[in-house]
């Protein structure tokens with residue numbers, strides 16, 4: 713699938729993986745719509761790129777999302793790629809005072825429920841294009857949970873499962889191709905607390921893998937260590953869980 717001269721919406725496009733993807737996609741002649749909660753961050757990001765606009769929107773806020781739908785229909789009816797990249801995570805372990813219910817609720821809001829609302833709302837626009845794509849950014853943790861981010865891993869496993877069903881169903885009667893981008897640990901703000909700065913791969917390499925994934929129509933884009941870890945998980949799920957939780 714060639715991603716040139718397209719209009720692409722990236723949630724969480726003001727930093728990290730989303731921003732690096734925006735850089736590569738605009739360099740290839742695409743227009744990118746950066747969506748995020750922090751106006752100053754997405755505005756600065758959009759201004760640093762050749763062909764990008766910023767739309768302030770909290771994907772968990774229904775009013776914000778309805779305004780976003782209206783703006784897309786009005787101003788960007790040619791939208792053909794949606795990248796569901798915004799994410800939320802809490803670093804904690806289960807236990808009597810963990811507050812897991814509140815944390816899991818917040819993580820599922822951003823990583824799962826908001827993704828399905830945004831995606832469903834944009835299907836009519838995407839469907840109208842000759843070629844369209846949806847990318848859901850999951851995680852290596854969707855295969856085996858790190859018990860230090862337990863409900864984050866649950867939410868990414870749910871997103872992975874949703875992605876499989878969505879791909880299957882949209883392939884029946886639409887031209888919308890559904891991709892899953894599956895990064896390992898990446899060096900971004902998001903992963904600071906879990907050693908991303910020391911051990912994470914550069915976000916630009918994840919963005920490069922996404923572009924290759926589009927080109928090769930590789931629907932499950934297993935970035936860096938993810939491919940090897942997944943193979944190990946399939947051959948030895950218990951060993952993979954232990955590996956994810958060592959140290």
Ligand SMILES: NC(=O)c1ccc[n+]([C@@H]2O[C@H](COP(=O)([O-])OP(=O)(O)OC[C@H]3O[C@@H](n4cnc5c(N)ncnc54)[C@H](OP(=O)(O)O)[C@@H]3O)[C@@H](O)[C@H]2O)c1
Nearest residue numbers: 724727728729748749750770771798799897898900902903
């Ligand atoms: N870094 C890793 O190790 C790693 C590994 C595997 C998967 N991932 C996934 O990769 C994706 C991108 O993360 P990243 O590492 O690039 O981190 P990041 O730089 O922190 O980017 C996350 C972006 O999402 C935006 N965001 C968060 N909540 C939002 C909301 N409710 N509405 C709109 N935007 C929101 C944030 O901006 P605002 O705060 O301004 O809204 C931020 O720009 C996430 O889905 C994450 O789960 C990351």
